[in-house]
Amino acid sequence: MRAFLLPLVLGASSAAALIPAAADQNEPALDDLFAQLQAPEGDAAETEARIEALWYRAPESGIAVLFERAVDALNAEDPNLAAVLASHINGLAPSYAEGWILTGHVRSALGDGGGASRAYAEALRLEPRHYVALARLGDLAVEAGDKQAGLERYREALLINPHMDGVRERADRLRKETRGQEI
DSSP states (O other): OHHHHHHHHHHHHHHHTTOOSOOOTTOTHHHHHHHHHHSSSSOHHHHHHHHHHHHHOOSSHHHHHHHHHHHHHHHTTOHHHHHHHHHHHHHHOTTOHHHHHHHHHHHHHTTOHHHHHHHHHHHHHHOTTOHHHHHHHHHHHHHTTOHHHHHHHHHHHHHHOTTOHHHHHHHHHHHHHHTTSOO
């Protein structure tokens, strides 16, 4: 699981540099970017990077500093410090979906699948198109032994972002494993 979390969290810093204006999951440009993500032509990786850059934009500079420090703590394998910082982010900016995504990653690193699921669900409430949250909820469902729920979450993530090869591979594997099982 660590291999999944760290590149995702590390990508936040590089992706955020692509779009200079402060924004978040409420940025109107996201609608066009999600439409582009569905198109068979175009650079899907660039579109993903632009979406994620908008998501990562903190509502204010203090939140951005806390976020960066929490990511650093998580990458330094100090999930307890990351949890404290993520909690501050969510308290100060409860409508910042990426703060909840970070909390989900931290709770996962701490082995708290229930807490991670709640955090990802909150991120989805704020940004229903958050394909990362859907994919992680799929992973958590599979880890909990619910392959059908995991497959459904993977399918939902792929409907939003059909370019997630790792998620597609996990969904294909689960589809084969659950074929013939009652849904």
